[in-house]
Amino acid sequence: MPLRALLAALVFAVACGQAIAADVIGYSEAFDTLYRVDLTTQIATEVGRATPIGAPRLANIEGLTASAAGTLYAISDTDSVKTLLQINSTTGLATGLGTLTFTGGNVSGQLDLSLAFTCDGRMWMASGTGSFWQLDPATATATFIGDLGAKITGLAAHGNVLYGAGSQGNNNIYTIDTATGAATMIGAYGSSAPYITTISIAFDAAGNLYAILDFNPQPSGSTIIQWNDLAQITSTSGALADMGNITASGNSVADLEFVGMKGLAIVPSACAAQATSSLPALSWPSLLLLMTLLTLIAGTQFSRRYPTI
Numbered sequence: 306m307p308l309r310a311l312l313a314a315l316v317f318a319v320a321c322g323q324a325i326a327a328d329v330i331g332y333s334e335a336f337d338t339l340y341r342v343d344l345t346t347q348i349a350t351e352v353g354r355a356t357p358i359g360a361p362r363l364a365n366i367e368g369l370t371a372s373a374a375g376t377l378y379a380i381s382d383t384d385s386v387k388t389l390l391q392i393n394s395t396t397g398l399a400t401g402l403g404t405l406t407f408t409g410g411n412v413s414g415q416l417d418l419s420l421a422f423t424c425d426g427r428m429w430m431a432s433g434t435g436s437f438w439q440l441d442p443a444t445a446t447a448t449f450i451g452d453l454g455a456k457i458t459g460l461a462a463h464g465n466v467l468y469g470a471g472s473q474g475n476n477n478i479y480t481i482d483t484a485t486g487a488a489t490m491i492g493a494y495g496s497s498a499p500y501i502t503t504i505s506i507a508f509d510a511a512g513n514l515y516a517i518l519d520f521n522p523q524p525s526g527s528t529i530i531q532w533n534d535l536a537q538i539t540s541t542s543g544a545l546a547d548m549g550n551i552t553a554s555g556n557s558v559a560d561l562e563f564v565g566m567k568g569l570a571i572v573p574s575a576c577a578a579q580a581t582s583s584l585p586a587l588s589w590p591s592l593l594l595l596m597t598l599l600t601l602i603a604g605t606q607f608s609r610r611y612p613t614i
Contacts, residue, residue, distance in 0.1 A: 329509045331571045332394060333517055334366040334379055335564040339397035342551060344515055344571070347535050349553045349561060353397025355381075355390065363399055366390065368420035368430065369568025370460075370507070373576035378428070378442060379568055380405070380418045387418070389445045394572070403445030410436030410449040417503050420568070421460035423467055424576035429483065431469060433458045433503070437486035451486025455479060459506040461514065463575055468540060470516065472501040478543040492543030499547075505569040506538065512575065514538045518547065521565030533566045 328345035332352075339352040355363045369379040369392065377392035379399070387405040392398070410432070417433030420440070428440045430447060433456055438447040457479065459470035469479040469488050476498050479488035503519040518534040533551045538544070553561035 329513075329515070329571065331507060331515065331569050332369060332371075332377060332392075333505065333566040333570075334369050334392075334568050335561055335566050337362060337364050337366055339369075339377075339392055339394070340553075340561065340566065341394075342517075342535075342566075342569075344509070344535060347548060347551050349551050349566075351397075351553070351561075352394070355392065355397060355399035357398070363388065363390065363401075365415065366399070367503075367567045368418045368460075369505070369570045370420040370422060371570035371572050371574045372422050372428075373424065373426070373574055375572045375574070375577065377570055378420060380420065380430070382415050382418050384414055387412070387416070389440070389442065402442060405440075405445050405447050407438070407447045408449045410434075410438060410447075410452075412436070417458045419458055419460040419469075419505065421462045421467060421507075422574070422576065423462040423465045423483070425465050427483070429460060429462075429467060429481075431457050431460050431481075433473065437481065439483070450483065453479075453481065453486055453488045455488045455490075457481075457488060458503040459516065459569075461506040461508055461569075463508045463512060463514075463540065468506065468514070470504045470506045470538070472504045474500070476501065476545075478538060478540070490543075491541065494538070494543060494545035497547070498545050502565065503567055505567055507569040507571040508540075508575040509571050510573055510575055510577075512540075514540045515569060515571065516545070517551065517566050517569050519565035519567060521563070532563055533561070 328343050331342045331344050337355045340349040342349045363381045365382050366379045367382045379390045381388040389402040390399040411434040419431050430438045430440045435453045437450045437453050440447050456475040457469035458472045461468050467481040469481045471477045476494040478491045501518050505517045516536040521532045535548045537546050
C-alpha cells in the first residue's frame with residue numbers, strides 16, 4: 306500500500322473520529338451567571354456574571370438562545386422591566402440591547418420567558434402566561450402574534466419548525482404555528498417525568514432535542530436534592546428521558562446546586578449545522594468500512610503497478 310494512501314486514510318480516520326467523539330456543548334443562565342454545559346458529561350463550568358461586581362445587577366436572566374451565527378441572547382425578566390440582552394460566551398458579560406416594548410399579550414409580573422430562532426433568521430418569544438411574540442432584536446420590539454393555549458416555558462426550532470415545551474403541570478411538547486401562535490400537542494413526557502418548574506430546550510447539530518429541567522421552587526413534599534437535571538426529548542412523540550443532575554465543576558458547586566438554570570443555547574446551533582454541513586456524520590462501523598475500502602483501493606493500485614511474478 307503506498308505510504309501516501311496510508312497517511313491519507315489515517316488522517317481521514319482521525320478527523321472523523323474527533324468529530325464523532327466531540328461532546329455537545331450548551332450554555333445556560335443561573336439567575337445572572339452564564340454556565341458552559343457539557344451535555345455529554347453533564348458538567349457545568351461557570352463562565353461569568355452578566356454584570357461586573359459593583360455595577361447595577363441584571364437579574365433573573367431567562368430564555369438564553371443562540372442565533373445561527375452563535376450569538377447568545379437572553380431576557381432579564383423583572384416585574385416591571387424586561388431587558389433584551391446579548392451575552393458574551395467567553396466572559397458571561399451582558400450588553401443591554403433595549404427595554405422590550407410589547408404590542409400586546411399578557412406582560413404582567415415575571416413571565417418565564419423563552420426565546421428561539423428559526424432558521425429563516427426570525428426570533429420568537431413565549432411566556433409561561435400563554436402569550437407568543439415575534440421579537441426584533443435590533444429594536445427590542447415584541448410583536449404579539451397570539452395565545453399559545455398552553456403553559457409553555459421552553460422554545461426551540463428545528464429548521465423553521467418551532468417547538469414549545471410545557472411545565473408547571475403541563476408535561477407536554479408542542480409545535481407552534483408562528484402565524485397564529487397556536488400550539489398543537491405532539492405528546493406527553495411520560496408518567497415518570499417529575500413536576501418541572503421551567504424547562505429549557507434546544508436542538509443539537511444532529512437533531513437531538515436536549516432539555517434542562519429546573520425544579521426551583523420545588524413542590525411541597527419533593528425529594529429532589531439539586532435543582533437542575535438534563536434530559537432528552539423525542540421530538541416526534543414527546544417522550545422524555547431524564548439523564549440526572551447537572552453538576553458543577555470547581556468552585557461553582559455550591560453556587561449552582563440550589564439555583565435554577567433557565568435557557569439552553571447549543572453552539573453550533575442546528576441552523577448553523579444545516580447551513581455549513583457538507584458531509585454526513587459517520588458512525589464507527591461506517592468509518593471502519595470506509596477505511597477498509599480505502600485500503601483495498603490502495604492495495605489494488607499497488608498490485609497493478611507491481612504485479613506478482
